[in-house]
Amino acid sequence: MTRKAPRGRRAAELLDQAAMVRIDTTDDYTIDVSNRLRRLPPYLFGRLNAMKHALRQGGADIIDLGMGNPRDATPQIVVDKLCEAAQEPRNHRYSVSTGLFNLRREAARYYQRLWDVDLDPEDEIIATIGSKEGFSHLCLALLGSGDTALVPSPAFPIHVYAVALAGANVISVPLSEDQDEFVGHIVYALEHIYPRPKVLILNFPHNPTTMTVELGFYEEIVRIAKRFGILVISDLAYAETTFDGYQAPSFLQVPGAKDVGCEFITMSKQFNMAGWRIGFCAGHPEMVRALAKIKGYYDYGIFQALQIAAIIAFRHCGGLAREQAEVYQRRRDCLCRGLQRIGWDVKPPKASMFAWVPIPEPWCEMGSIEFALKLMREAEVAVAPGRGFGENGEGYLRIALVENEDRIRQAVRQIKHALG
Numbered sequence: 001m002t003r004k005a006p007r008g009r010r011a012a013e014l015l016d017q018a019a020m021v022r023i024d025t026t027d028d029y030t031i032d033v034s035n036r037l038r039r040l041p042p043y044l045f046g047r048l049n050a051m052k053h054a055l056r057q058g059g060a061d062i063i064d065l066g067m068g069n070p071r072d073a074t075p076q077i078v079v080d081k082l083c084e085a086a087q088e089p090r091n092h093r094y095s096v097s098t099g100l101f102n103l104r105r106e107a108a109r110y111y112q113r114l115w116d117v118d119l120d121p122e123d124e125i126i127a128t129i130g131s132k133e134g135f136s137h138l139c140l141a142l143l144g145s146g147d148t149a150l151v152p153s154p155a156f157p158i159h160v161y162a163v164a165l166a167g168a169n170v171i172s173v174p175l176s177e178d179q180d181e182f183v184g185h186i187v188y189a190l191e192h193i194y195p196r197p198k199v200l201i202l203n204f205p206h207n208p209t210t211m212t213v214e215l216g217f218y219e220e221i222v223r224i225a226k227r228f229g230i231l232v233i234s235d236l237a238y239a240e241t242t243f244d245g246y247q248a249p250s251f252l253q254v255p256g257a258k259d260v261g262c263e264f265i266t267m268s269k270q271f272n273m274a275g276w277r278i279g280f281c282a283g284h285p286e287m288v289r290a291l292a293k294i295k296g297y298y299d300y301g302i303f304q305a306l307q308i309a310a311i312i313a314f315r316h317c318g319g320l321a322r323e324q325a326e327v328y329q330r331r332r333d334c335l336c337r338g339l340q341r342i343g344w345d346v347k348p349p350k351a352s353m354f355a356w357v358p359i360p361e362p363w364c365e366m367g368s369i370e371f372a373l374k375l376m377r378e379a380e381v382a383v384a385p386g387r388g389f390g391e392n393g394e395g396y397l398r399i400a401l402v403e404n405e406d407r408i409r410q411a412v413r414q415i416k417h418a419l420g
């Protein structure tokens, strides 16, 4: 193992400090924070992050496959455009909170190109400060005290917390690979919960489980939404991060989908622009208008030079998403084959930038948080414990494909060495 583990007393102190960091910091306030904040559950990644930090301070070279933070560079042409646009004083002013019209038009063209979906950039698309911000504010615009949202579980954390922050209730719907069963759970919840849930949140390709769906699933969902009078929010963050010829459908492809819901896409993954914070909400004009209204109060839009550079990304970097997906696919193969070789039962994902891996037999009793801590401490590999995505994530690890193939191979070697 080419690693520098923390040594001696200093290392022991650092590890002790990491072990002592409390998971739940929400009760630590001496000030009177809002109930909204108090309602937020403990931060489950806290101990892992503290340990990662402590080990790194001690000189360890942690291979970080924890967070889905793309490390590859934004296309140079986009960066150059940002530099050029940043020189222009008129781009230094507040921008429009809904996003430049030309940017929204590019997003509409993107939908047209990928899914043959027609969207009016004027009132069916709004730019957001990344899809996470847009999603959170849309929840605030649609949900409040006494309202309920159905959220598949396990879930990308903001799909739960944004509902909680809006003061509404979350009803977890167990995610199931068997789509009939999953749809059955949704219908059952809609038939039995009173007052009837207002919003259904979907996210396919799914983070963290990597589950994918076909268009028929969304057709069914649109029928259900119409039958029960609910709104659908689809998070399509991994629209083009798909493998082996699989193409992710858009919820908006279904005729009539715009009458019952909207969808978020992001430039974070497809264009390697995670730090730039640009996403879009598209679809139901009233949902878009509700989001625009709340954003009009909260923000002044994305830095205009960024928006101009994002237009260039749409116009000139259409092929990048495919190339980038191929990069993720090679990393996926490298990780999955490596783990399979050491006896782990790993199913290669069809999409997303993760592998969702059951904890191998001798360690499943340990629970995902303790096992992830063990991997970090003994193999110097950081992964996300499934429990961090809700109770139904227990028993799994989410491994992000964010390091290059050599580092991924190294990670597998270190895991093999550490677990014996």
Ligand SMILES: Cc1ncc(COP(=O)(O)O)c(C=O)c1O
Pocket: 068, 129, 130, 131, 132, 133, 156, 203, 206, 207, 235, 237, 265, 266, 267, 268, 274, 277, 278, 279
């Ligand atoms: C399912 C899902 N939605 C949204 C996001 C956040 O996207 P953005 O960078 O546009 O806020 C992520 C990022 O990991 C994600 O996995």
